[in-house]
Amino acid sequence: MTQHLRAIYEDGVFRPLEPICLKDHQEVTLVLEITESLQGNEAESLPIWEFAAELARDVPVEEWSNLPSDGATELDHYLYGSKKTR
Template sequence: MKWGKNMTAKEQLLREIEEASENLIEEVLDFLLFAKARRNQLDTNSKTASQLTVDSSEQQLQQKSKPIWEMFEDFTNELPEEIIAQLPTDGAAQIDHYLYGKPKQEP
């Protein structure tokens, strides 16, 4: 059903509610209460939602902009010693062997 173009969102919502089932109205009410609580939480926070997004983006950028050797060091610091002991020591020299299964090259 189409509503008039001059109708506000609130008026449209009220008309739709009048025709909706009780189950649907309960879902819409739950969502509305959730959205209001979230909005109130953002309003009481000292930062606006856009500032939170910018701060989060900057933090992600800083994490992503670590040099590769630092990221590798972070990764290897988490590996158990027994796993590190199993890693090949000739990885650079024998890259084709480890990546493509070619026979190892003589040094």
């Protein structure tokens, strides 16, 4: 089984940021993807696609399925509340 979770490493221990269903002393294999937090002007120096990817990393996987599938064609509806065109 594969499960993605975000964690913080402090004092030699990984601390999950969300609840996790594991038994005490259950062995797991960790594959680390290190996310760098953007501070100050660092965000301004990134290309927009890298900045968007950095923001997207913080969105829980299950939330992506809640996005509308017609977001591009109905942009005015979702941004301004206008009637849908289709």
